[in-house]
Amino acid sequence: MSTNDVVVLDYGSGNLRSAVRALERAGAHVELTGDFDRALEADGLVVPGVGAFAACMAGLRSVKGDRIIGRRLAGGRPVLGICVGMQILFGRGVEHGVETEGCDEWPGVVERLQAPVVPHMGWNTVEVPEGSALFAGVEAERFYFVHSYGVRDWTLRTNDRTRAPLVTWAEHGGDRFVAAVENGPLSATQFHPEKSGDAGAALLHNWVRSLSA
Template sequence: MRSVVVLDYGSGNVRSAVRALERAGASVTLTADRQAAQEADGLVVPGVGAFAACMAGLRAVRGHEVIGRRLAGGRPVLGICVGMQVLFERGVEHGVETAGCDEWPGTVERLQAPVVPHMGWNTVDVPEGSVLFDGVAGERFYFVHSYAARRWELVTNDRTRAPLVTWAEHGGDRFVAAVENGPLSATQFHPEKSGDAGAALLSNWVGTL
C-alpha cells in the first residue's frame, strides 16, 4: 500500500480528501510534518479559499519548500483546487498580487464569465495520453472556484516532454482544469467530491506512486 501525506496547513476541510484517497487504496496521513511529507510516496496539497491565505498557510509550514524538494527528486505531488493554483507563479485577487510556488509560469486570475463562482459539474477536454483521466475522460467533475489559470505559459523544447494540459470552460471562458507534468499533477476541480469519476482519477494517481 502506497503512503500519501495530505499536507495540513490550515486550508479548510480536508477530511473528504483523506477519505477519498484511502478509498483509492492509499495509506493516508494528514500532517504538516515536513519529514513525513518529504518521505511519503505521494504528497497531496489541498486548498480552499483565497490564494493569498493559502500561500500564507503553506509558507508557515514551509510547504513550498517540501513541494520544491520533492519535485527536484522526482517524487509525486498532486495539487487540488487552490492547491493547484498556488503552484503557479502568482495569483491576483481584488487587485492584490501574491507570489505562488512558481513551479509553473503564469497568473491565476478571476474567471471572465457572466456567473462567478463557477460551481457545479463540468466536462473537461482531456489530451491524448492522459494517465489521470484514464477511463474517465468523458465524465463530469465538480468545480467550486472563482479564479483559475486562463492561459498555459510553460515553454518546452525538444528535450523536454510537454505537459498534458486538460481544459474546461465556464460561461465562455476557457481555463486550465488539470495538468500532468512529470511528478507534478494538479486538478482545479475537486476529485474527492466528484463521485465515481473522481474516485477513479485518484486511483489512477495512486497507481503511479
C-alpha cells in the same frame, strides 16, 4: 512504510478530511500532517486548498510547504495539488488587485474568471489531451468545480527540450481555463476529485496506483 503511503499536507486549509477519506478509498495509506519530514518522505503528497490564494500561500509557507514541494519534485517524488492547491503551483495569483507570489513550479497567473456567472460551481466536462494517465477511463466524465479564479492562459513552452506537460482544459460561461496538469511527478486539478463521485474516485485511484508503478 506501506506502498502508496500518502500525506495530505495540513497547513490550515479547510476540507482536508474529505480528501483523506477519498484517498483511503482509492487504496492509499493516508496521514494528515504538516510535519516537514513526513511530507518529504511519503510516496505521494497531496496539497489541497480552498479559499483565497494569498491565505493558502501564507499557510503553506508557515509549514515550509513550498520547500517540501520543491524538494519532492527535485527528487522526482509525486505531488498532487487540488483546487487552490493547484493554483498556488503557478507563478502568481491576483485577487482583488492584490498580487501574491506562488510556488512558481509553472509560469502563469491565477486570475478572476471572465464569465457572466462567478463562481463557477457545479459539474463540468473537461477536454483531456491524448496520453493522459490521470484521466484514464474517465476522459468523458464530469467533475465538480467550485472556484472564481483560474489559469486562463498556459504559458510554459518547452520547445521540445523536455516532455511537454499534458494540460486539460474546461470552459465556463465562454471562458476557458486550466482544469488539470500532468507534468512528470507533479499533477494538479482545479476541480475537486474527492467531491466528483465515481469519476473523481477513479482519477484518484489512477494517481495512487501510479505511486507504486
